[in-house]
Amino acid sequence: MNFKKTTESSSLYDQLELQSVGTLLTQINREDQTVPHAVQKSIPQIEKLTEKVVEQLKNGGRLFYIGAGTSGRLGIVDASECPPTFGVPHGLVVGIMAGGDTAIRKAVEFAEDSKEQGWQDLLAQQISEKDIVIGIAASGTTPYVIGALEQSNAKKIPTGCITCNAGSPLAVTAQYPVEVVVGPEFVTGSTRMKAGTAQKLVLNMISTTAMIQLGRVKGNKMVDMQLSNNKLVERGTKMIMEKLSIEETEALQLLKQHGSVRKAIIAYEERN
Secondary structure, eight states: OOOOOGGGSOOSOOOGGGSOHHHHHHHHHHHHTTHHHHHHHTHHHHHHHHHHHHHHHHTTOOEEEEESHHHHHHHHHHHHHHHHHHOOOTTSEEEEETTOTHHHHSOOTTGGGOTTHHHHHHHTTTOOTTSEEEEEOSSSOOHHHHHHHHHHHHTTOOEEEEESSTTOHHHHHOSEEEEOOOOSOSSTTOTTTHHHHHHHHHHHHHHHHHHHHTTOOBTTBOTTOOOOSHHHHHHHHHHHHHHHTOOHHHHHHHHHHHSSHHHHHHHHHHHO
């Protein structure tokens, strides 16, 4: 395989330690601006993967993200934000990373190097053909992730990936690969930067689009969001006020009574 890790290529910038704060910030920002354009080129791949995610979720399956290091953490962040944002059960979107929960805060040495452990971690979630697994790895070479996808393929579980190198072993393994080629990092090999940003953008696109397709957004509003703090209660109240053209006091009372924006609106419209 003719495969080159552009994520490991030498930075376009040098002698960074001699640069001023302002220069460093400007240069980092210049590089960051290239990321959305790289993502844009991958939209056809993202579309195919997202359509498969929607299909699996609509048929009662779950979405699994699996990764190591920064990639694993990004998957966990996206998964953890789905329930409060869209009101879905906590087990619908699941983030798994090499090294387990400990690795979320502190790197676990060599956890990503086991080609068997990723599949074992998926088995612990009682994964089945109804589910879908997305492997996340900037390099596209992480054994933990590749092994998990290989076993998923063998068990007829749909697989996708998000990687930042073209033609990587991970992309070859995944049935629905997404390759966002962002080029060399500002600090050579530091894939928490442009590659991490690209992965975050793609995860946002996949989960948000899937939740909209599942009916978890009405118009452009998060009508199923969990009312877990005062800010969200206030936001929900304003949504109801705008939708029903009623005063704040009545809207807040409806929200508290029914527990969600969607239920409050439905109850009001049925009553009137």
